[in-house]
Amino acid sequence: KAGVTQTPRYLIKTRGQQVTLSCSPISGHRSVSWYQQTPGQGLQFLFEYFSETQRNKGNFPGRFSGRQFSNSRSEMNVSTLELGDSALYLCASSLLGTSNQPQHFGDGTRLSIL
Amino acid sequence: DAKTTQPPSMDCAEGRAANLPCNHSTISGNEYVYWYRQIHSQGPQYIIHGLKNNETNEMASLIITEDRKSSTLILPHATLRDTAVYYCIVRVAGTSYGKLTFGQGTILTVHP
Numbered sequence A: 001k002a003g004v005t006q007t008p009r010y011l012i013k014t015r016g017q018q019v020t021l022s023c024s025p026i027s028g029h030r031s032v033s034w035y036q037q038t039p040g041q042g043l044q045f046l047f048e049y050f051s052e053t054q055r056n057k058g059n060f061p062g063r064f065s066g067r068q069f070s071n072s073r074s075e076m077n078v079s080t081l082e083l084g085d086s087a088l089y090l091c092a093s094s095l096l097g098t099s100n101q102p103q104h105f106g107d108g109t110r111l112s113i114l
Numbered sequence B: 001d002a003k004t005t006q007p008p009s010m011d012c013a014e015g016r017a018a019n020l021p022c023n024h025s026t027i028s029g030n031e032y033v034y035w036y037r038q039i040h041s042q043g044p045q046y047i048i049h050g051l052k053n054n055e056t057n058e059m060a061s062l063i064i065t066e067d068r069k070s071s072t073l074i075l076p077h078a079t080l081r082d083t084a085v086y087y088c089i090v091r092v093a094g095t096s097y098g099k100l101t102f103g104q105g106t107i108l109t110v111h112p
Helices: none
Strands: A006-007 A010-013 A020-022 A033-040 A041-050 A053-057 A064-068 A074-077 A087-094 A111-114 B007-015 B018-021 B032-038 B045-050 B059-063 B070-075 B083-092 B104-112
Touching: A006 A087, A010 A020, A010 A087, A020 A087, A020 A111, A033 A074, A041 A064, A074 A087, A074 B070, B007 B018, B018 B032, B018 B083, B018 B104, B032 B059, B045 B059, B045 B070, B070 B083
Parallel strands: A010 A111, B007 B104
Antiparallel strands: A006 A020, A020 A074, A033 A041, A033 A087, A041 A053, A064 A074, A087 A111, B018 B070, B032 B045, B032 B083, B059 B070, B083 B104
């Protein structure tokens, strides 16, 4: 069974640009969550999608957004990039996103802002 | 979310059991304990989770105390590939969909 796939693995952007990251969940999983990992802040929850609807959201500015498609694939977008957005962005999927079901992570997209 | 406390680092000899403790004294009755690990440059890997009873799978065993205020992750025969950051997470039930709150974790170093 294929795991969570994130593309691209590496990305370099400049300040002010925008970026779109993609996540394909494990087959049959309908919940997709996104996380940001930085050396200073650690792993932080961005948002979660289920059935194309955002159900939960972390404390990030509106520049960070996402969406989910009918096949459960998800994208996240960051607009007006800042230097502080340099991070490893991780996607995780689970069957329904409830607390009794484990999430499985991809290996992330490493975003560098110049 | 219930706060967890883990030692910042631990060492273990290859082939020996690694016992990683976690304190979660404010855990509520319907909150699950999860363990993940992260090897450098990879995404976190799910290891095991439990509510009240001890759990075992092909990777590890999870021992939860009767009062649920602490737990121990046991890797029965540690290998060099088990060197990683280990995170103990208490997962809130209810409407906190898809959210895991990561702390600083324990850096486990397995020595030859």
